[in-house]
Amino acid sequence: MSGKGGKGAAEDPGSEPTLGMDPFEDTLRRLREAFNTGRTRPADFRAAQLEGLSRFLQDNKQLLQDALVQDLHKSPFESDVSELITSQNEVDLALKNLQDWMKDEPASKSLLTRLDSAFVRKEPFGLVLIIAPWNYPVNLTLVPLVGALAAGNCVVLKPSEISKSTEKVLAEMLPQYLDQSCFAVVLGGPQETGRLLEHKFDYIFFTGSPRVGKIIMAAAAKHLTPVTLELGGKNPCYVDDDCDPQTVANRVALFRYFNAGQTCVAPDYILCSPETQERLLPALQSSITRFYGDDPRSSPNLGRIINQKQFQRLQGLLGCGRVAIGGQSDESDLYIAPTVLVDVQETEPVMQEEIFGPILPIVNVRSLDEAIDFIKRREKPLALYAFSNSSQVVNQMLDQTSSGSFVGNEGFVYLTLPSLPLGGVGNSGMGRYHGKFSFDTFSHHRACLLSYPGLEKLKEIRYPPFTYWKQQLISWALGSQNCTLL
Known part of the structure; x- marks a missing residue:
């Protein structure tokens, strides 16, 4: 979920594949044949797969925590709250509600169909492909997988090759807990992903950057394959003059610098007046010191940048505007300090791409209306934040803007609620998931009407010739379809 070089699962899956045997053909044929037997449809089978996923999380907790330390310098606690517990909660919710979710609606x-049975059946799509990112390589891999398994699909899982240690654990351990006739992990970089996308899938779920999302969608279009694209963008954070600066600073700093800023829904930049900026800067410095100490580099609670490529991209952004807080970096440790930039111009690179790192620019606006106009002139973001003591201000921002999600006076804690969907709009993506939304995303909602083979005399009204009284009766019956006659 980023702009240039953000958290794409593959940097460019449009690359030309190497010549030779197709490495995926046998695997995909095996999975599709298994699906066609109906093996994945029964509730008992789906529940067994979810229970296997639950055991995988429990049995391999230490392996996953170690991998996340190696990939992103995540502390065990941060790994738990943002990756493992979240994934486990999704599994538990699906197991608890699977029977209800599967029921015909x-x-x-x-009146014309009063004697018929009309319902919606939730059916699996078939063979689905999940392409996962590197920034939350457990959460953003397994949470979509929960929905796909609960919906009764066969699944090809493509973890990110960039988060190498986590990819290794997923590839080596996860298949041991799931039915391998219906599930497979495939590995590789851009070329392999490009080759994979040449095949027909029944659904594709991709989390990554808008740039790569366009490549995924173009590949899917060749087979008329439906897609969910969880992308990203620049998430605005409006801070009103009427607010407590320390409260705002605490909440913004927590969610901006969590996972070293490598979060698709993190506040990407602040919009506020010059006067609020002056009050906010010392408050942000206070929050950063409180959270990470005088030397954030030694804090166990601050992550690292995923790799050299991302580090160098972010280091280039440090030259935008003026550094007001932080700005230190060490390439050998992939460390960038929690940073705040001021005097930032909207034409500078830091305002042209999703930052995806521990850098927070502040852009000055003179009013709420100017902030709303600033946001509306840009692509629709994945998340939008507004801080104010005035509910009128927060509601005005909500009413006059569009974003994947909206939060007033808080950060992305809403992601802990499976009752709320995660998904973008416009450039930030399409489709949604989490909780039952995941099950619905990976299910085809099939319209069904079952009629009695008899009662032909009652149905003769529908047949030509259409006399005057037939026309009147049919029109009247059709006009009654707003009735709730179940």
Whole structure:
């Protein structure tokens, strides 16, 4: 979920594949044949797969924590709260509600269909592909997988090759807990992903950057394959003059610098007046010191940049505007200090791409209306934040803007609620998941009407020739279809 070089699962899956045997053909044929037997459809089978996923999380907790330390310098606690517990909660929720989610949903009927049975059946799509990113390589891999398994699909899982240690654990351990006739992990970089996308899938779920998302969508279009694209963008954070600066600083700093800023829904930049900026800067410095100490580099609670490429991209952004807080970096440790930039111009690179790192620019606006106009002139973000003591201000920002999600006076804690969907709009993506939304995303909602083979005399009204009284009766019956006759 980023702009240039952000958290794409593959840097460019549009690259030309190497010549030779297709490495995926046998695997995909095996999975599709398994699906066609109906093996994945029963509730018992789906529950067994979810229970296997739960055991994987429990049995391999230490392995996953160690991998996340190696990939992103995540502390065990941060790994738990942002990756492992979140994934486990999704599994538990799906197991608890699977029978209800799978039930046919009755549909309302008109007088013409009063004696028929009308319902919506949730069916698996078939063979689905999940392409995962590197920034939350457990959470953003397994949470979509929960929905795909609960919906009864066969799954090809492509973890990110960039988070190498986590990829290794997923590839070596996860298949041991799932039915390998219906599930496979495939590995590789851009070329392998490009080759994979040449095949027909029944659904593709991708988390990554808008740039790569366009490549995924173009590949899917060749087979008319539906997609969910969880992308990203520049998430605005409006701070009103009427607010407590320390409260705002605490909440913004927590969610901006969490995972070293490598979070698709993190506040990407602040919009506020010059006067609020002056009050906010010392408050942000206070929050950063409180959270990470006088030397953030030695804090166990501050992560690292994923690799050299991302580090160098972020280091280039440090030259935008003026550094007001932080700015230190060490390439040998992939460390960038929690940083705040001021005097930032909207034409500078730091305002042209999703930052995806521990850098927070502040852009000055003179009013709420100017902030709203600033946001509306840009691509629709994945998340939008507004801080104010005035509910009128927060509601005005909500009413007059568009974003994947909206939060007033808080950070992305809403991600802990499976009752709320995660998904973008416009450039920040399409589709949604989490909780039942994941099950629905990976299910085809099939319209069904079952009629009685008899009762032909009652149905003769529908047949030509259409006399005057037939026309009147049919029109009247059709006009009754707003009735809720189940």
